[in-house]
Every structure is written in structure tokens, then in C-alpha cells.
Amino acid sequence: xxxxxxxxxxxxxxxxxxxRNRFFAFITVLSLVVFIGVYFVMPRTVDExxxxxxxxxxxxxxxxxxxxxxxxxxxxxxxxxxxxxxDALRQAVLDEDAVAGLALPADLQPALLAGxxxxxxxxxxxxxxxxxxxxxxxxxxxxxxxxxxxxxxxEVRAETLGPDLAGEQIPYRDRxxxxxxxxxxxxEVFGLASLLSEEIESGAIRALxxxxxxxxxxxxxxxxxxxxLSLSQAVLLLWAIGGLGxxxxxxxxxxxxxxxxxxGVGFLVAASGRDMLSVTGLAMLALLLLSVPPFGVLxxxxxxxxxxxxxxxxxxxxxxxxxxxxxxxxxxxxPLLILLAFDVAIGWAGVAVxxxxxx
Amino acid sequence: MTQNAIVAENLVYRYGHLxxxxxxxxxxxxxxxxxFLGPNGAGKTTTVRMLTGQSRPxxxxxxxxxxxxxxETAAVQAQIGxxxxxxNLYEQMSAIENLALFGKLYGVRDLDVDAxxxxxxxDGRGRDRVAGYSKGMKQRLxxxxxxxxxxxxxxxxxPTEGLDPVSAEAIRNLVLEERARGVTVFLxxxxxxxxxxxxxxxxxxxxxxxxxxxxxxxxKQRYGARVIEAQVQGAGGALETRQIVLDKPETPEAVQxxxxxxxxxxxxxxxxxxxxxxxxxxxxxxx
Numbered sequence: 001x002x003x004x005x006x007x008x009x010x011x012x013x014x015x016x017x018x019x020r021n022r023f024f025a026f027i028t029v030l031s032l033v034v035f036i037g038v039y040f041v042m043p044r045t046v047d048e049x050x051x052x053x054x055x056x057x058x059x060x061x062x063x064x065x066x067x068x069x070x071x072x073x074x075x076x077x078x079x080x081x082x083x084x085x086x087d088a089l090r091q092a093v094l095d096e097d098a099v100a101g102l103a104l105p106a107d108l109q110p111a112l113l114a115g116x117x118x119x120x121x122x123x124x125x126x127x128x129x130x131x132x133x134x135x136x137x138x139x140x141x142x143x144x145x146x147x148x149x150x151x152x153x154x155e156v157r158a159e160t161l162g163p164d165l166a167g168e169q170i171p172y173r174d175r176x177x178x179x180x181x182x183x184x185x186x187x188e189v190f191g192l193a194s195l196l197s198e199e200i201e202s203g204a205i206r207a208l209x210x211x212x213x214x215x216x217x218x219x220x221x222x223x224x225x226x227x228x229l230s231l232s233q234a235v236l237l238l239w240a241i242g243g244l245g246x247x248x249x250x251x252x253x254x255x256x257x258x259x260x261x262x263x264g265v266g267f268l269v270a271a272s273g274r275d276m277l278s279v280t281g282l283a284m285l286a287l288l289l290l291s292v293p294p295f296g297v298l299x300x301x302x303x304x305x306x307x308x309x310x311x312x313x314x315x316x317x318x319x320x321x322x323x324x325x326x327x328x329x330x331x332x333x334x335p336l337l338i339l340l341a342f343d344v345a346i347g348w349a350g351v352a353v354x355x356x357x358x359x
Numbered sequence: 360m361t362q363n364a365i366v367a368e369n370l371v372y373r374y375g376h377l378x379x380x381x382x383x384x385x386x387x388x389x390x391x392x393x394x395f396l397g398p399n400g401a402g403k404t405t406t407v408r409m410l411t412g413q414s415r416p417x418x419x420x421x422x423x424x425x426x427x428x429x430x431e432t433a434a435v436q437a438q439i440g441x442x443x444x445x446x447n448l449y450e451q452m453s454a455i456e457n458l459a460l461f462g463k464l465y466g467v468r469d470l471d472v473d474a475x476x477x478x479x480x481x482d483g484r485g486r487d488r489v490a491g492y493s494k495g496m497k498q499r500l501x502x503x504x505x506x507x508x509x510x511x512x513x514x515x516x517x518p519t520e521g522l523d524p525v526s527a528e529a530i531r532n533l534v535l536e537e538r539a540r541g542v543t544v545f546l547x548x549x550x551x552x553x554x555x556x557x558x559x560x561x562x563x564x565x566x567x568x569x570x571x572x573x574x575x576x577x578x579k580q581r582y583g584a585r586v587i588e589a590q591v592q593g594a595g596g597a598l599e600t601r602q603i604v605l606d607k608p609e610t611p612e613a614v615q616x617x618x619x620x621x622x623x624x625x626x627x628x629x630x631x632x633x634x635x636x637x638x639x640x641x642x643x644x645x646x
Contacts, residue, residue, distance in 0.1 A: 009463035013449065013456075020451045203447030207504075210411050210441040211464040212433040 010221035053098035178316035179294035188230035192266030267350025311342035371418030381567035394558035440505030465508035495526030583631020
């Protein structure tokens, strides 16, 4: 049976020690202020340059290029990315390298000249502006006119890739929300790991474990302190920067799972570090590593597939898709589940190695 | 009838291939102070860890107040107080906060922190952070922490090591007060004089085994020899020491010869110390 009074006493003690440590108190407040400040000084508008990916195995591609040059499209901010296959085209849209993709059939020009009505594939990103489809439609009509002398000769089959969400372009500062969330959560690794490491080094843990308090209660208390501190800060941050405006429940669940991840990482760091300096170094390393995936949200295409082995990738994905794109449970259950699996694995490893240090 | 508060039955503990505690057995009666003496690495701390439920024995078992320590660890730990050799207090908290924390961990509802601090001579300093305490004050607070829940058995690991005489005496007096209250005390120490003064029995542990266990008086009788030590004027004027063992058939003649043949400057009798007996029974010193 859990010894709840003892757990409560430990939580109260850790919170007291946390806030008595001027360093932790300082970096906690500082990180919140800095992240909120950075958010509000970033532009609320976006760069209107549009990248269009095109897969054109026949003469259609060249015709499109000629048409765009004639229209002076590049000067207007339209950039063409020529892709080698339909799969590469879809991936470019999914990876956010292009806002839309056009798949032209190989026989586009002959079909048009023969009076046929060929079909052109239009792939749109979930967060593409509603005007994007209209703009692409106009572009395709212009292409039809250039190739056959008649407009409306081409059938357009529009397909939304990724979560089917009609939305607006997302300013960079909103894209930074996952990065802020991960970083503010990670700040607690410093606090938790240092508190634990100090207790191990001073032998205070030994004094605790000589009382009727069990190891299980000790871990519950430590986990609760870490969850409380990291989750409250992350929620406060997202609330302050307007990140809880939509799908708040999903975001809270994601942040809770993120806080659990941070707790496991904190246990691992505390077990691996031998003193305050090594704990700080290891915590910094973990912070840097876990901050990589959110950069992929901020700068699409910057981070490649390997980021998927970092658990924060799934946290960043959920915070971005739910918070910025309004994705629902149906669209984000998978990354949430993977994040939960990471939590279990990291938490188990953290408890196991930390127990060895208690012995 | 006096019951045993602590019973160790064939306790074994290994660190890899090294056997730190090698099949030791002993019992400590309720209200008794047992001194556990041995050099560094002899297995004292490992034994204490097994007895207090911090480590599980690899062989044998320990019973405290009739409870198996390995099976009923929490129930045992609720009735024991442990004072560690190294100060492991929360230094950023005050003495009152430290004691209140451990009171809650033990489920004590009526903890009188002020009275406890008065007992260890820390009244008036309870609100100060422990980081500002001297070594003696920290040690006294550690003893207070171990007493917070009025334990029936007290484990003290080198409680007076490195302390000034006043602090050391204060802790010894606390130990004797607790014994008078019926508390059983398991005292680990290097200090043979301290053990001689306050322990009802002492156990010598060496290389994981108990070399001797008895009252200090019995050990002295069994292993020690009473001697007369005399300083005499030597040939060149320098002082020389002569030693005559008492309780032997030839002793009277030796004493007579000393006074008739030597110029005696000083003379006194000396009892064997626990340290002498430790060296004799284990073949090594305590360092």
C-alpha cells in the first residue's frame, strides 16, 4: 500500500529545495520569460514565396516552365521544383518542401491536341491557404490554353496530403511552439537530476531509505515533482503564447507525456552524473538532442527521417499538428502512442539505473 | 525475561567475489548497548545495512524485534532509528524542517521538535539552515533525527567521530539516556575508550567475521593480562621500563627483585585495554 503521507512530505520537501536553489529558480523564470518574449518579437506574418513541386514526365513540364516565364511568375514569388516521380512529388508536399504538387500525365499535350480532357493531379498540403487550390486551378487552365489554345480542357483531381485540415499559413512564431514546449519541459531535467544527484552524493537518499518509505514511494514522489514542475511551466508557456487555442485537451495530454519523458530523462541523467557539473553537462546534451526534432517543424526539410528515433519528434509533431493545424485524436493518436511507448521505455530505464545507484 | 532485540543468524554478504560479511551470528538483548568494533573494511557498515533493511543478505537472516528484516522491512524500519557516519542532512533546510520531514516519513503525529532540539543542545538554532552548522551540531541533529519517532532500536555509526569533547560527551549521554529508556543500541565505533565506557558488550569484527564478543570486563579477563609497569634508572642515567605480569607464580619474586636490584623511579599497575585485546584476537590494529 502506498504511503501517501510520506509521498506528500517528499514532494513538499523537493519543491522547497527546488525554489531555494537560486540557480534553478532563476533559469526557470528566465526560460519562461525568454521563450514568451521571443514568441512575441517574431513576425506574425509569413513569407509569401510559394514553392510548387511538379512531376511532368512528358512535354507538360516544359510547357509549364515556358508559361511561367511568360507570366513572370518567379518575380511574383512562385518557385518550381521539378520532381522525378509521383512518390517524390507527394513526399515533397508532405515534407513541406512545397505548398502544392502538380502531377502532369505523360501524354498531356497529345491528349489536349486530340481534343481529349486529360486529368492533372493536384496535391495540396493540409495547412495550405484555401486560395491555393484556386490559384493552382488558374495555373492549370493557363497551361491548357498554352498547350491547346483552349481553357478548361483539363480535369483537376485535387488531393490533400497529410491531415485533411483547411487552414491558414502558419507564422514562424507559431511554428516555434513545439520548440518552446520541448525546451521549457527540458529545463526541468536540470532541476530533477540535480536534486537527485545531490541527494545521492550527500547520502540523504540512504537516510530516506532507512525509514519505512519504500523505493516505489520515493520514485512516485520524484516523478510527481518533476511532472508538476515541468507540466505547469509548459502549460503556462503555451497558454501565454496562445498555443492552447485549439485542441487544448490533446495538447495537455501531449505535454503530460512530454513531462513524463523529461522525468525519465532526468532519472537517467541523475544516475549517470557524478556531481553537479557532470549532471549539468549531461542535461545540456539531452536538451540539445531533444530540441532537434522541433527544428524540423520550424524549418521543414531541415531535419531528416532520423529525427524519428528521438522521442521529442512525436511531442513536437502533436503540438504542431494539434495546436497549429487543429488535428484531432484521429490524426495524432499514432505519435501520441509512440511517445507513450518512449515514456515507458525511458522511465523504466531511468528507474532501473537509478535504483542501482541507491544500492 | 529479557528478549533479544536483534538476532543475526549466519549473515553473509558479498560484493562480487569478495565476501564482506562471512557467516556471522550474534544477538543483542533489549535495552543493551552493543559496541561493534573493527577496522575500515571489516564489514561493520555492511552488517548495519543488512540489519536496517538497506541491503538484503546473500545468506542467513536478521530478526529485529522478532521480525524478519528482509521480509518485513517497512515494519522493522518503523521501529529503528539510524544515525549515519557521514552527515546526510538536507543542508538547505533548517533543523526544524529536517526533523519535521522525517517525523512525517515515520508517521509521527505529535512530534515535539523543540523538545528534541533541546535534548541535543540545539535549542535556539532550529530555524537556521543546516548548511551553517558545525560538524558537531550536524552530528547532534543526526542523532535527534534518529530519535524523532522514539525508536526501540538505535543504530549509531561512528556518532562521535571527529567531534570536540563536549559534543562527543553530549552524544554519549544521549545514548545512555536512551538505554535507560529501554532502547537497544547498536553502536559502531573506532573509539575503544568510548566502547569500554558505555557498551554493555562489544563485538570485534575482522575480515567479515566476529573474532570476539563479550563484556569489556570479561574480554579483559580472558585475553588481557594485568601488569606492573615500573620506570627505573638505567646504567647511563636514562629511564628504562620494566614490566611484570601479575597473577603468575613467579610474580612475588620478580617484584622483590625489582626493588632490590633496581632504582625504581615510578611504578603503577595497568589493565589490558580493548585495543590490546583487539590486536591480540585479530592480529591487527584498528586503523
